[in-house]
Amino acid sequence: MSTSFWNTIKYSPALLGASLLVANSAYGAPSLEESSTETKVAPQELTVAQATGESNSEILQQINIYNNQGTDVDSIDQVTSVSQLRDVSPGDWAYEALRSLVERYGCIAGYPNRTFRGNRATTRYEFAAGLNACLNQIERLIAASTADFITREDLETLQRLIQEFEAELATLGARVDNLEGRVAFLEDH
Structure with missing residues (x-):
């Protein structure tokens, strides 16, 4: 009983495919006898639906309005802490992520009435605007933090100085090794 059941399951996709192939070829094959009945189509006026969206x-x-809302730093209504949002509690499942976006990066502002409305569905446009605001803020933070890094000119100057003083550095290294050996000898005796 079980082998016949498994054989049926095993071969049923092949049988289904073959029956679809045969049915499809029979449907597409030209008819040998021509039909003598003619069908007449009554003309009808078609109306095209107009788009009602924006x-x-x-x-x-x-x-752009959503995007500019996140970058307005001088606004009095700017949220600087997640605790300022009335409808967000520490028990919410995304509380830590929201806290990080508000406090660390400053790219989520909430609504002017100090709510976040986290349970409301967001549109793809709102998501894109919020993501863009966060990425712009992160770019600003990276640019500000990398402004004091060493430039290529500084590295080239250091390499040139190392090459100029290579002999002196080797001599000093040998003298230090010699002194360490003498100090070790004195400590042992």
Whole structure:
């Protein structure tokens, strides 16, 4: 009983595919006898549905508004701590992520009425605007932190100085090794 069941399951996809192939070829094959009945189509007026959504320019303006909301640093309503958001509690599942975005990066501002509305569904446009604001803020932080790094000119100057004083550095290294050996001898005796 079980082997016949497994054989049925094993061969059923092949049988299904073969039956679809045969049915498809029979459907597409030309008929040998021509049909003498003619069908007449009554002319009908077609109405095309007009799009009722916002135009692309309106959507792009909305994205720019969302994007500019996150970069307005001088605003009085700027949220600097997640505790300022009335509808966010430490028990929320994304509390730590939201706290990091608000306090560390400053790229999530919330709504003007001090709410975050975390349970509301977000649109792809809102997500794109928020992500863009966060990435812009991270780029600013990286640019500010790497401003004091060593430049290529500094590295080239260091390499040139090392090459100029290579002999003196080797002599000093040998003298230090000699002195360490003498100190070790004195400590042992």
